[in-house]
Amino acid sequence: MRPTKLMPLAALTLMLVLVSPAIAADYTVVVDEMVFGEMPAELYVGDTITWRNDDMFRHSATADDQSFDVDLPVGAESIMTLTVAGEWSFICKFHPGMTGTLVVLP
Ligand SMILES: [Cu+2]
Incomplete structure (x- = not known):
């Protein structure tokens, strides 16, 4: 088989690998x-x-830089979709001794 026939298929295969979205995962904290x-x-x-x-x-x-602020009344659930990669320190604004770090990879 001539290499020129293989090229488009190889290119297409590579493109599909590159553009396939990773499967999003759902976590509960x-x-x-x-x-x-x-x-x-x-x-x-x-x-x-x-x-x-x-x-x-x-x-x-609540992110230190206010980029997110999730209110959690007693018994509440709130879903947050991670849209940006980065690292954020966060606290509970009602109890600032409660701290955490959120790391989102690209
Ligand atoms: Cu709190």
Whole structure:
């Protein structure tokens, strides 16, 4: 087979590999007993985090730079889609001793 016949197929295959979106994952971070649950080990753009407040107090997940501010009344759940890669420190604005770090990979 002549190499020229193979080229378009190879190029197409490569393109499909490059443009195939990664499968987005959904994670839950439980807030309870005045602490944020463990953050998922690897988060990517497109993944979602469901913040769930199982505690008896109202909490929030609020980025230090205010790029996100998730209000979490008692018993509430809030889904956040990760749209940007980066690293954010966050706190609960009602209890600033509650801290966490969100790392999102491209
Ligand atoms: Cu709190």
